[in-house]
Every structure is written in structure tokens, then in C-alpha cells.
Amino acid sequence: MSLRYALLALLTAEPLTGYDAAKRFGGSVGHVWHAPDSQIYPELRRMEKEGLIEGEQVRWGPKSTKTRYSITDSGVLAFREWMDSPLDYAPVRDAAHMRAAYFEWADPDSARDCLRRHIDHYADQIACWTVVRAAIVDATNATIAVRLRKYPAEEHERIVAFKAFAYDGLIARGEVEIEWARKGLELLDKVSPEKY
Amino acid sequence: MSLRYALLALLTAEPLTGYDAAKRFGGSVGHVWHAPDSQIYPELRRMEKEGLIEGEQVRWGPKSTKTRYSITDSGVLAFREWMDSPLDYAPVRDAAHMRAAYFEWADPDSARDCLRRHIDHYADQIACWTVVRAAIVDATNATIAVRLRKYPAEEHERIVAFKAFAYDGLIARGEVEIEWARKGLELLDKVSPEKY
């Protein structure tokens, strides 16, 4: 269901085609909610049927059109309602921690590999989040720039602060993941020293 | 696919019925990988068909039986192979952070609620993980006690250390989640002070 609200969130900033939306899921919202285009197009159609968004045909080149979706009042309402409703937490499914719990079954070098990849993975993510966060804070990020145009200047700081806050959470979490994996590498060095 | 390996992990300690396994998913592995029994029973049947585990009928009461599954050599091999293979990271889907990024659309009190629930949620989890971690370290935890019986005493510390390490990761992550939510509450107090 969250995909729907991720789409509504995007559409509160500006009207988008399915393709545009899909691209956003490679950045911006994509950092907190991933979705492939094969999920996005049908969901947009469903949302239109339910009146949350409205599609309009716009010219695209000499002999083609594309569908641009805008959020409706009913969509805004639905989004607001979701924003004000309690979240439910998905049950834990964490392959990395599960694997770590059974490291006695892994080759120590594979275990080390696993932790190094964990570090690399989160280091990459943090690098990405940090760049995007910076671009949001100084409004060089195109998406946020468009969004802010809908608000009076005195609200901008607040809105930017929320986005930055979200990214801070992702970054902080990434950092503990890295720290955890580092401790794991230390543990492995202690209990199963690397051959040299 | 990870459900399969979670089940194999369980079965490396001792043979289990589907029901036993399902119960384990309410604790032990369940802390890192959740699954409902309606997923477990069919998966066990599939695994038996593929020769990873073996079911044997055991008497249960005067006129009934139950199926107890044991891991086979092929199952142990498959588990080892998985343990030595690189993990792939699931794309991010994080409703809490997504919501935080759009807090300008929420009523400030709802936003506060959301963050307070976030804190409560992880506080509960941490409390649980801490208890289990302690029980593993001092071997009062039944599951780990059974598992350790299969190993010589000098390996016990290592095995326990891995489990403790996994729980440490969960706890550390829970703690940053709480810290993050606290900062969010501070931010809300700054940008949209509570009415009194």
C-alpha cells in the first residue's frame, strides 16, 4: 500500500507521467521506497480509477501522446489521512543479521567477505544519501526546488528540515551498520585469525 | 529464498516438526527472519522433495502422528553454500523514513505520535533482544543450549559470540532509530511547537 502513498507524495509536488514517476524511484523517494515501473504503471491506473489522481493526455512529438497524472483533492485528502494514521511495522527480515548469527557455519573468509560487502554497501548508500541531502539543503536538487515553489518562503526551511531529517536517519543507520560490520571483522580476527 | 535457509539453520541444531519450527519463528530466528506457519509447512514439504531435509513420522498420542524433519547431508551442504555465497541486498522500503520526509503534510501532533510510536516500537524490540541476548550468552536459552551440545566446549564461546554479535547489531540499530526519532521530536518542537 505504501507505493500508493509514495506516488501521491511525488504528485503533491508536480504532475508526472508514469515514466517520470518511475525515474523518481531511482532517486528522491527511491531512497526510502523502491518500486519497479512494472508496479508503477498499473498502480497509477488503479489510483486514477479510484479518483486519487487524474490523467490527462498531452502531446508528445508529432504523432504521439503521453499521460500526465495530477493529484486530485481526493488524493490530497487520502495522502493527508495516511500521513496522520499510525504506521504499522513490517516484520523483520534481515538476511545479513541472520547470516551473522550462524557464522560458525561459514568459512571465516566468506564471513569476512560478507561483512566487507556490508560495509561497502552502506558506504555507497551513505555517499549517495549525503550528496542528495546536501543538494536538498541548498535547493540545487531539482525535485525539491519544484516542490518549494508551491510554498511561501517562510515554510521552506521547515520542509527542507524534514527531508534532511529523513536522510539523517538513513545515514545514521548506515553508519551503525558499518560500525557493526567492523566489530564483526574484529571478532572474526579474534576467534578465527586470517591465514597469512 | 531466505526462509529456506532460516529453516535449515534451525534444523542444524535439532530435528523439528513444522509446528516447532513455526514457534521458533516467534523467537530465535524470528528476531531476524519472520515467517507465518502457512509459509513454513509448504516450504518444508518442498525442501523434503528436494532432499534437503527428511521427514519421519513419529507417534503423537494414542491415535496420531506428527512429521519430524531432520536436515540431510545435502541440506547441510546447501546451507554451507548459502553461508559462503554473497548476500544480495533488498531494495529499501522504509515507510517510517518516507513519512518523515513528508512531515509537512502531517498534522504536527500526528507526526509526534508517529515518532513516539517509533521510539516505543524499537524500545520494545530492544528490551526483547537484550533479554534473549543475555540468555544466549549465559546459555539459559534452550535453543542455544541444544545447539551447543553438538560442539566441543572450546567452540562454544565462538558460537555464542556470533549470536551475540548479531543481536548487538539489532540493538545498535534500534538505538539509532530511537535517537533519530528523538531528534525528530526536537525538530518538531522547534518548527511547530506543541500547543499548550
Next chain:
DNA sequence: CTGAACTATCTATCTACATAGGTAGTTGGT
């Protein structure tokens, strides 16, 4: 000896998501 709680399963339906394609028009550079 009865009822409640627990054990041991199984099913059926639904949605979300992953994966992997396909078609057809557009834009921009050489």
C-alpha cells in the same frame, strides 16, 4: 469427564514484488 488451551497440520485467497521481457515513438548527434 469436561472444557480450555495447546499441538499439528492444511487450505485458500490476495496482494506485493521481482524478473524479464515487448512495442513504438522521440530526440539528438554524425
Next chain:
DNA sequence: ACCAACTACCTATGTAGATAGATAGTTCAG
């Protein structure tokens, strides 16, 4: 004029997982 890269969709199939049941035997306490 052509080709590559991009835009704008759409489909189909498969699996994972959520949800909500049903059935039937067992154990144990009052």
C-alpha cells in the same frame, strides 16, 4: 538519413508473503 539512446508505456509469469480461516487430535487442570 540513420543510429543510438531515451521516453513512454504495456504484459506476463512467478514467487513471497499477508491474512484468515478450517480440522482434528492432545494434554491437563478443575
